[in-house]
Amino acid sequence: MSFPLRLGRFSLCRPIVNCTRPIPNLSLRMASSTPAPRFAEGEDPHQLSSDTTTLQQQGWALDAEGMGVTKTFHFKSYFKAVSFLNMIAAESSVKKHHPTMTIRFGSVDVHWTTHHPRGLTHKDIALARHCDAGAGLIGAVEPGQGLKCGPETK
């Protein structure tokens, strides 16, 4: 078949992608962009797999290494975002398990992982659930409904 293909008044250009030839390593590349969870030593992998799946259905994502979970919570005021962060900080102090948090004008990014033993643990799962419960109480909103300042996308 030669391009451009003439069809009366219309002409069809050569397709950009040749669909008949498989793209090498496509499955490999897809696999590496979707990390598998890596649970810490001593954890129950069956229980944690199921708990992690449930969290993913609640908007949590595995981090790049599969050793932690992350989620951004959105709020309609900076005060609510700060209150949420403080609520998490208080529980972290009680449970002796601490997240990495980034606060913005109308959102908070939360990342839970366990440093020792290294990997995802039941503590990360429990505290991620605590975040979801607290976000509900403080009045988190859907992404896009939160307060925004400047050109930031989050």
Ligand SMILES: C[C@H](O)[C@H](O)[C@H]1CNC2=NC(N)=NC(=O)C2=N1
């Ligand atoms: C002694 C103290 O409880 C430990 O160092 C705690 C502190 N907070 C922690 N937080 C997190 N995220 N992972 C840990 O392994 C951890 N260890």
